[in-house]
Amino acid sequence: MSRLFSTRPGDDGLPGPERRLAVLALILGTTMAVVDTTMVNLALPSIAADLGVAPARAVWVTNLFQVACAAFLLVFAALSELVSRRRLYVAGLVVFAIAALGSALSRSLETLLVFRTLQGVAAAATLSIGPSLYRSIFPSRLLGSALGLSSLVVATGYAIGPALGGVVLSVASWPWLFALPVPLALGAVGLAWKALPRETGRRGGFDGPGAVLAMTMLASFFWAMDRAGDGGSLPEALAGLAASLIAGVGFVARQRRAPHPLLPLSIFRSPRFSLAVLASGLVFVGHGLAFVALSFLYQQGMGFTPLETAWLFTPWPLTIMLVGPLAGRLADRVNPSLLSSAGIALLMAGLASLAWLDAEAGVLDCLWRTALCGLGFGLYQPPNNRELMASVPAERSANASGVMSTTRTVGQSLGVALVGACLAAGVPIQATLWAGMAATLLAMLASLGRVGLAGEAMRARRRAAAERVQ
Incomplete structure (x- = not known):
């Protein structure tokens, strides 16, 4: 970890000591958004009962948050160039805190939905530019390690969110779930205003x-x-x-x-960027599909309780927490495309092993297969994100960050929809997992395409060096 805050002559980004507070601000903001989402999902039955509404209506507490967040990702990525990423990030944190407090104080579903929509918009302001801020904070030589840290933070949020939500609901009512992020957001505001890089917004209009x-x-x-x-x-x-x-x-x-x-299409002229985006979207299709499909498989197909199912999922984020930072560090030294391709191969193997699970399989059979998926995903994500962010000019990093966040959201939602379509068509849930593996296979082809591009670039540099010698 100390390597992330070391300084060498010629480093871009912030000086080593200044990186610590800036990274802490990003960690608090990301953790707040991820944990909030995973906690609230657990509270939907309690919200429906307390507000006297049907469970189907209470689901919109989550849905509207996600729709609002997805809709504004590209918009805020572009807006950050005008107002500066620091100001947009701080504004997002402030609005998130206000909306979270409003959600906690809501006594009707309609009021709660308004504040949850506002929370989704605020979350988009922070999530859309988070990866680009890592690029401006850390020197280029440490970009992979920085994005590995980012994946660790997200995985930790997904791992602790349900457990934290369960603890809170066991001792308090659901409004406390919304109140919990408020002090965290306010603390992040002060850190972000003080520590994030100060920028001058570009001049020019906004593409309304x-x-x-x-x-x-x-x-x-x-x-x-x-x-x-x-x-x-x-x-x-x-x-x-x-x-x-x-x-x-x-x-x-x-x-x-x-x-x-709003989104300069010129960034897609880079084959490295376009292939990294394509691979990311396809992997998140498989990721979103697997998480929903496994819930049905474990509970309806294998007879596990919801609590047991939650524990069976834990190896996935826990393995990402362990592997993600290491993969990011390796990506600064080894071809990131090779690492991400290896990760996708492991993810495919994990999904295939889950698709072959027998209905009588035990807990250990489920755990090692889920851990294999997490191992693959953790090895894939930081190198692929590094390739995506590093393949565009620094002045376009906010746009690349918005594309990355949007691709993740669209891919996951498409994976969830595929599960629903398969269930509606009567497709066995284990067969649905093969659809996720097919998506990751296509992602593998895109990632291997980047390996070929990297090899061609290396050969071109060698030819140029030989010509200079001659």
């Missing part, structure tokens, strides 16, 4: 029409995936997809002619 089209595209897509994966009607899902497609076509057309595009 592009922002509207991006929000419509992403919100409609997320709505369609929710309808497809949560038992909604097929016409609703198709209508959402159609609206998303129309808005997406309009968004691309707008970005090609906008004087200050």
Whole structure:
């Protein structure tokens, strides 16, 4: 860990001692958003009973948060260039704290939904630019290690969120789950304002029409995936997809002619960036699909209780916590594409082993298979994120960060929708896991394509060096 805060002559980013407070601000902000989401899911039955609403309506406490967050990721990534990432990050934390307090004090579902939507918008402000802030805080030589730390923070949040939520609900009512992040957010505000890099926003306009089209595209897509994966009607899902497609076509057309595009399409001209984005999206399809499919497999197929199922999931995030930082550190020294390809191969092996689980399998049979998935995912993510962030110019890192966050969200929602579609079609739940493995296979091909690009670049450098010698 001390290596992350070492300083060498010529380092870009913040000086070593200043990195500690800046990283702590990012850790607090990320942990707050991740833990909040995982805790609230546990409280939905209590919220429905206490507010006197149907459980299906209470689900929107989570859904609206996710839709709002997904819709604003690209918008805030672009807006950060105008107002500076530091100011946007701090504003997101402040609004999150206010909305969390409002959620805790809500006494009707309608009021709660308003504040949860506001929380989703605020979370988008922090999550959309988090990876790009790591790039501006750390020198390029430590980017992989920094993103490995980021994956450790996210995995820790997913690991402790359900347990923390269960503890809180065992001694207090559900409003305390929303009140819990408030002091954490306020502490992060002070740290972020003091420690995050100070920047001057660029001059120029903001692509308002592009922002509207991006929000419509992403919100409609997320709505369609929710309808497809949560038992909604097929016409609703198709209508959402159609609206998303129309808005997406309009968004691309707008970005090609906008004087200050919300998302400069030029960043996709880098094959390294485009392949890293494609691999990320496909892996998160498999990730989102596996998490939902395994819940059904463990409980309905194998007879485990919900609490036992929660414990069976823990090897996944715990393994990421152990492997992620090491993978990030290795990515600073070894070809990141090779590492991420190896990680995808292990994830595929884990998903295949889960698909072959027998209904009479024991706890240990489930645990090592889930741990293998976590091992693969932990080895894949930091190197792939490093490749994604490092393959664009530094001035486009906020845009790349927004694309990374959006790709993750879209991929996971598509994976969840695939489970719902398979269940509706009567497909056995273990067969559904093979769909996740197919997505990761495609991700493997994209990652191997980057390995080929890296090899070609190395050969080109060698040829150039030989020509200079001659």
